[in-house]
Amino acid sequence: MDIQPTTTSETVTADRPWLLSLHGSETNKTITLDLTKFSEDVHWVEGTAYQPMRRLKSGLPLGKITASGLYAPYAAATNEVQTVTVTGSPTGGTFTLTFSGQTTAGIAYNATAATVRTALEALSNIAPGDVTVTGSAGGPYTVTFGGAYLGDDVAQMTATSSLTGGTSPAVSVATTTGGGSASASDGTQVFAGLLFTETAFNPGSTKCGAALMVHGDVSMAKLPLPFERPTNRTDSINFS
Template sequence: MSIQPYTTTETLGFGRRWLMNTFGSRTNETITVDLTAFDETLHWTEGSAHQPQRKLKSGIPLGYNTTTKLYEPYSPVTNEVQTATITGGPTGGTFTLTFSGQTTTALAYNATAAAVQTALEALSNVNPGDIKVTGNAGGPYTLTFGGQYLGDNVASATATASFTGGTSPGVTMATTTAGGTATASDGTQKFAGFLYAEVAFYPGETKSEAALMVHGQVNPKYLPVAFDPADVPAGSNTQIIYKTA
C-alpha cells in the first residue's frame, strides 16, 4: 500500500469563494466530463512528482456536448484567435508584441511559442490563461484568448520588429477568428451549470465523474473563468448574484 498526502486548492463545504450560499447547492446532478476539452492553467492545474494528480477547478461553467454525451467548458461564443507571422526570413534580431497598450520584452526572431506566451503573461493586463500561444519556434504563432477575455472581441495585438538578415523581414498580425461573434453547435453553447467540486485526475485520463451544480447562489467575480450572468436561462435554479464588497 502506498499512501500519499493530498493537497486541495479549496476547502470542503463552504470553501468555494464563488459559492455564496450552500443552501440547496448540494442538489447536484452526477455527470461525466471530457477531461481532454479543458485547458491547463485556465481550467486545471498540474500536479507534482509526489502528487501527480491534476486538479480541475471547481466553478467552471459547463455545457453538454450532444455528440460525445459528455460535459465540457461552456462555450456560448467564439474566443478571439490572432496570428503573428514572421516574414522575410530573418536570421537574427528581435520583435515585440503590444496588446492593449502594454508591450512585451524583446523576443528573439526564432522564439518558441512558450517564450511568447511567457512574455505576454508578464504584461500587467494579461493573467495566466488569458492568452494561450501555440506554434513552432519562429512562428507563425497562434494567440487564443481566454480567461478574462473569454468570448470577447479584443483589440488586435500589434508587432514591432528589429530583425537582421533576410529580405525585408517583419511581423504581420491577423485576426483569424473574431471573439464573441459565433456560437458552438455541439450543444456546449447552452449553459448547463457549474462544476460543483474540484476534480482530481491523473495524466492520461480522458473522462471523470463529477457533480454539476444546478441550484445555488454564485458570485461570478470569483469563478475560475469569465462568465456572463445573462447566460443563465430564465427560470434556472442557479441564481447569479454580484457582491460589491
Template sequence: MNDFQPITVSEEATADRPWLASLVGTNNANTITLDLTKFVSGVHYEAGNLLQPRNVLKSGLPLGKVTATGLYAPYAGPTAEVQTVTVTGTPTGGTYTLTFSGQTTAAIPYNATAAQVKAALEALSNISVGDVSVTGGPHPGTAMSVTFAGQYMGDDVAAMTASGASLTGGSTPGVTIATATAGGAATATDGTETLAGFLATESMFATGSTKTSGALLWFGEVFAAKCPIPFDPTDVASVAPGVNIHYR
C-alpha cells in the first residue's frame, strides 16, 4: 500500500526544523519517494495515536538513495559506537563514575536515569552536547546504552571505564562496561552509504504503507548535531551528484 500526500515546503523556520541552519535552499527541495520498509518506529518516525493516527517521519532525517529501486531510505553512513553501562550487585546507595579518554565524570547516583548519565558525560571537557545519547535505565535494575555521535560518529572510540568503589549496599556492587557495537566505516552497499540530502519537512503516512512522498533538501545549510539522526559531517566521504549541503 502506498500513501502519497501533497508536498509543501515552507520557507519559514518552524519548530519541527531545529536542524535547519539557513532558509537558503529550502525552495530547491525535490519531491522524492521514500521506501517506508527501511524506516524504524521511534527512530525515524513517531507512531500514530488516537488523536493523530498517522505516523510522522521526522524532518531533518539524513537520506540515501537505494540504487536498485531509486527510492530513498535512511542514510547508512559510518556506524555509531554503542557501549553499555551496567550496575551490578543491586546496590542500595552511593555513586559511581565513568571515565572516557582520561576524563572522569562527577559522581553519578546508583539509581541514575539516562538523562543524568548523559548530563554527566556531556560535562566532560572532551564530550560536547550532542556527542552522546543515552537510553535505557534507570540503574541499578536496567543497563544503559551510550551511543557516540557528533564528533565521534563513525569512530571506533576507546571503551569507557568505570569505578563503583563508592556504591553501597547489595552484594559486591560494581559497574561493568561492554562494547555492544564498535564504531566504524559504512558497511551498506545498496547506495544508502552515500548522503543524498535531508528530509525537508515532516511527512505523514498510514500504518501499513510501504511508500510515501517526501521533499529532499539537497542545497542549503544545516546543524548536523540537531538532526534526528546525528552524525559527524567530516565522515561524509561523498555525496550524490548535485548535493550542496553546508554544516554548522
C-alpha cells in the first residue's frame, strides 16, 4: 500500500476533491462493504424523492472486518459516547445541553433522539455529521461523536434542567466510552485504503460493492473524515 497525503490544493474530479492525481487508480481493488457499519451524514447522505439512492462519500478511510471479510469505516480509535439521562418522570419543561462552551436551545422533556441531535447540530461547534443520537423519546439518549470529532477524547457535555412535574425531575450526562482511548479489535483498526468514488446503495441494503483505493496521492484536508497516520500497520504507508 502506498497512499501519500499531501497539502496541495490540486484536484482531479468533482466527486473526488481529495484526489490529487489519477496515479494508482489502476490498482483499485473491488471490495464489499458492510453497510450496517456506516452512519447517515457521517458516512452517507440520504437520497431524494426523485433519486432515492443513498450515497457513500468518496474518500472514506476503510478497514476490513476479520470475521466477515467485509469492509467498514476505519476505526483505529474509539469515538466518544455520552449518555444523557432524564430522571424523575417529568411531565413538562425543557433542558439544555452545553458542549465546549456552547449551549443548546431548550429541549422538550419528551424530545425524540432526532430532536436532540438537531439541537446539538445547531451549535457553532457541532456540524451535521459530528454527532449521532439514538434512544427513545424522553431518553436516555446515546450521543456518539464522529465527523470532526472522530476518535477524539472530547469534553463531557453538561446539562441544565427546567423540567417540571414528576418527582424531582433532573437530567444528567455521563461518558459511556471515552474517545481515542482504545482501538477496535474486529480488524477495522487496520487501515486498508480509501473508498475511491462516491457509491450509491438502496435504502435497506446491508451490503454493496465498491472500489478500494490503495495507491495514490491525496489531500488530507479534503477527505470527508479526519484522518491521521495509522500507527498499527505492518506494511508501508508514506506520508509527506
